[in-house]
Amino acid sequence: MSKIDKETRIAWETEFLMHLVELSSSKSLELAIEEWKVYGFHHDEDGMPCICGCTTRTIAVMLVNRTNGARLEAGGCCMSRYPHLCGLALLNSFMKAKFSLDSILYVDALRFCLEEELIDKGLFEKYHSIGYEWKRERTVKQIGLIRLVNRIFLNTIRSRVPRGRSIDTIPIFKKTSPKSPGRCFH
Structure with a gap:
């Protein structure tokens, strides 16, 4: 990974975490992260950029704050960097369960x-x-x-998929057979 890529990734993570803390009851990053959980996800047909700054968002993951009810929509890019939010695992489970x-x-x-x-x-x-x-x-x-x-x-x-959005058309999943769900997330 080049130096620019690392700098960009750090900037994206910082932006995501700033939004997360800003909408949290607790202003400490460690405590703020514990307030959030995955509520749902959908295919982002519009290709809107993620809140972290990543411009290639194809999956929107909806987070809800358990303390104050605030909602935040992030991309799959953020979920892969923050596995404790369980977005990636839940998305994988959904696709495999289908x-x-x-x-x-x-x-x-x-x-x-x-x-x-x-x-x-x-x-x-x-x-x-x-x-x-x-x-x-x-x-x-x-x-x-x-x-x-x-x-x-x-x-x-x-x-939980917002009106006008879809979940069954997420483009980044491999086609797998029912007997062998395999690895669904790239």
Whole structure:
């Protein structure tokens, strides 16, 4: 990476963090970051630049502040640099869940469902007892449970897409088969 690229990246990170702290209740960066969580995401058809300054935004990730309700829309560029916000993991889980609706529910999707109170602790525990890996010997009841939680997760994310936007046309994902979701995020 050239020196200019590093300087540009530092400038983008600084800009993103300034916006994040500015909209937070806490003015300390460490505490401000803890206030935010991913609310949803969508394909950015307009190609608007990200708040960090990156001009190649294709995914808009919507963040919500748990303390004051403030909202912030950032690009996938910011989410890849700040994995503690879980945007990248959640986006990956969404794309993989679309391809493997009946077989696997990814751990980030399951956590999201529990945090958002879309499922209760009992359903969370039932899913944990099934396990995460692909297993052909699952019962019809277990597959039904996985399908239910996957649908709740997918429908919730889709319901948060702003009017006039889309999520199923995100251009940076590989086409994968249902049995082998593979690595979806480039």
